[in-house]
Amino acid sequence: MKLLLKAVTIASAIVATPALATSWTLAPESSHLAYGTIKKDTVGEVNSFTNLSGHVSPDGKVEIEIDLSSVETNIDIRNERMIEYVFRKAGTATLTAEFDMQEVSKLGVGETSIVDAEAVLSLVGTAVEIDTEMFVARLSETSVMVSTNNMVFISTEDAGVNAGVDKLMELADLPGITRTAPVTARLVFNMDDKKVDAVTGGDIKAGKKVFRKCKACHQTKEGRHGVGPSLHGVIGATAGQSDGFKFSSSLQESGITWTAASLTEFLADPKGNIPGNRMQFPGLKKDEDIVNVIAYLQDKTKG
Ligand code: HEC
Structure with a gap:
């Protein structure tokens, strides 16, 4: 039944736009997802995740999995504490978004565009809504880069990790860690071989x-x-x-x-x-x- 409804809404479009689209897969080696923390009001530090995976379906549904245990803070003990107390050994976080892939497919090689993205980050059982703009560049016929156009701020309270941050402060004997974290992302996607009807x-x-x-x-x-x-x-x-x-x-x-x-x-x-x-x-x-x-x-x- 769901299928029929979907087919009905697209019925007229299929004749008018026989465009073909493909699905896309995240290229982890060229992608980067980082967030910043500031301790004692002055010391800024960058943390990132080294293990990302994801894909975009032809209709623009983005799904990215972030392996929380791959967090890299550049200090081993801090990585461990982050995983244990902040991410509470949750395994993976997922980022889902809707993306206008038609718009992206229209870009010629070397062209760029700014597109709206509404994303939901599911982290340790809490869903955080993110409404932002992404900068998109068509790198080649078969690859696109999507990056945050501005910093995205995620509050530790919204993300449900406030208690974990309290614990980090206590363990590291810190007077303060900021409760909002700037996040930046650079995601490179390669077109899948599979040809899918748009x-x-x-x-x-x-x-x-x-x-x-x-x-x-x-x-x-x-x-x-x-x-x-x-x-x-x-x-x-x-x-x-x-x-x-x-x-x-x-x-x-x-x-x-x-x-x-x-x-x-x-x-x-x-x-x-x-x-x-x-x-x-x-x-x-x-x-x-x-x-x-x-x-x-x-x-x-x-x-
Ligand atoms: C055993 C033979 C047979 C098989 C197998 C078969 N069809 Fe048909 N198909 C026909 C015949 C005969 C007609 C014309 C029916 C009529 O005139 O009433 C037809 C008509 C059609 C039409 C209408 C064409 C038009 O111009 O209006 C479509 C579409 C169609 N078939 C698709 C398929 C598809 C897709 C499959 C496989 C999933 C399939 N058929 C399997 C024999 C077959």
């Missing part, structure tokens, strides 16, 4: 495999009809109109326009969706297969 989010390669089930009857080349009609240019076309194929009248008179939404319903249950049509196929059971085969058709059979 609008449906379907995986084109996986869709090609699903299409094997259709191949007994359908080809994607123009005008090549078999048991079933050629599916060339099918997305955006009116049902039952392909030249040179004798369609059943039920399909021909259905008045359907093939969009991601209508195909989703048809492929899930061909007989139920258009009673009386002559496609001898029980339908695809998995939502995933449907999304992927539509992505494949979208890519392969452009009109």
